[in-house]
Amino acid sequence: MAVPQGLTLEHHRNLEGRQRRPVVRRVLVALLAGILLLGLLNLFGQRVDASSAETSGARLEVSAPTKVRGGIFFQARFRIQAVEEIANATVVLHPDWLEDITLNTVEPSPVGEASRDGRIALELGRIPAGDEHRLYLHFQVNPTGLGKRSQDVDLYDGGRLLLSLDRDAIVWP
């Protein structure tokens, strides 16, 4: 009973020299499963991360994913609570907010927009003491975007800095 041509009993039946392959395969499957687990643990986004800063006169809370991927849509919500009246509330965003990221909508529309030393300033107008202003920005990540981004936000009353919030985001391919 001849073995079919091209095959040997040692290698193709007894699998000599191939003993470690199932282990290698299991390790690779585990590696793949590990990546999926990291995905479940939000390493690749896009769970919302909220961060806040406050002073005696105002409080700012930013809720937005800090891990996003190319092509996805996401929302950033800015809650500004005025403990004392803010005459001309202005949210100033680090330009990375819009670097390789398309801004689809801003609601409610700011009273004015400007560049403040290269940063994006959105003037929201007056916020009476005790009131809250919510600003929603909706984005889509450009597919070519990649890497770390600053999500720093400053809150001004006119030209006076009220508070700053330091955040970072990462854009996965």
Place this chain on the structure above:
Amino acid sequence: MDIVLRATLAFFFVLFVTRIVGRRELASLQPFDLILLVMIGDLVQQGVTQNDFSVTGLVLAGGTIAVLTVVVSYGSFRVPFLRPVLDGEPVIVVQDGEPIDRNLARNRITLGELLAAARQEGIGSLDRIEWAVLETSGRISFIERR
């Protein structure tokens, strides 16, 4: 540039996945497997082309996949030690009418599935089989006793 890199990554990811899932899954094309294949194709396409609807994008992505297919196939042909990694190797699963349980188990093939594959080749009994070989394509080839 990005689209070529994404297509390259997708190509090697699909190659990696098909190599680690094992041959059993590659051979069985049940309705569920067919749907799964279409789903994977769709997911890969979205990752490669994303929002690019251009003909240029099509040429770049399609061309990358085609060139890599040739490169991998040529590599497998020219470099013998790459063959087991890229294509896998055949495994004898039946010798002289006797199933080799260890090799069947290693490839997650039950005796019932082996018999079903034999029936599809018009073989009603293992006694008639001299050799059965699980090929790199995932199909089982049978050599009957003379």
